[in-house]
Amino acid sequence: MRLCFILNPTSGTNRSQNVAALLTEHATAAGAEFGIKPTEYAGHAELLAREAAAAGCRVVVAVGGDGTVNEVARGLLGTGAALGIVPRGSGNGLARHLHVPLDLPGAVRRVCQPGFQRIDAGRINGHWFFCTAGLGFDAHVSRLFAQAGTRGLATYVKVALREYRHYRPTAVQLQLENEAIRDTSCYVLAFANAAQYGNNAYIAPHANIQDGLLDLCLIDRLPFWRAIRVGVGLGLGTLPTSGGAQFHRGRRIRVQAAAPLGFHVDGDYVADATDFEVLLEPLALEVAV
């Protein structure tokens, strides 16, 4: 079985490690036939993944965080290759959801002798996501986090606390298959394919990545005491019973916002928009985990 590791040299907080050498050491020890392709620019992983699949690789491995996983997974849709993950990011939401080992030797052993399964994939305004997408505060923080200069959980929390003081919800209308939710507001509206954002922050702890449905988590307002409840609920996986959020499920969701709202896919800010169409493609991606 041939593997291709697609390595984002900019991901993670420990840049001093020679990741290519470690991949070589552990994949050789596991007896794999493999190649390593480093990315040269943002977006490059999608092209490299598609090329690796066309060249006959059975497993194409994203070595990076959720942004790299997203790009590699996009490149593999509709091909005969499966996605593997060697987590190197700060959050690693999809890797954690799929119980991929978080240490490099363990993750490399796993992709060299994987089990195969298929998972759902989502699209928001045409942009694919595999873990979570969302509107509102989390997208706003993702945008500023990308400009912060340093990465990691500590920077993310610092940006989120700073922005919490002045971020305000936006009026929205939601249309699910069988239900309209009118005259509500969006502080955060998350579309969860996987259960967590990363870092074991469970935005939708009951999300099933193979059920053909997205779990929607709507936080309409976030006054201080509710923020405490939401924070505890995210950490403990008890958000649905915290009283801080409403949950729904759907396969096709439309959202209309009264003013432009930012949206993210897998933690990376994309753009602002007022109209959103969110779709779920059941079992669109094969994963090697």
Ligand SMILES: Nc1ncnc2c1ncn2[C@@H]1O[C@H](COP(=O)(O)OP(=O)(O)OP(=O)(O)O)[C@@H](O)[C@H]1O
């Ligand atoms: N060679 C490169 N140079 C600059 N940017 C790159 C390069 N390769 C990939 N990227 C971009 O880096 C971004 C961040 O990557 P990724 O999410 O994998 O790591 P991370 O940000 O450290 O992890 P996390 O999202 O968990 O914090 C991706 O959106 C990707 O487009």
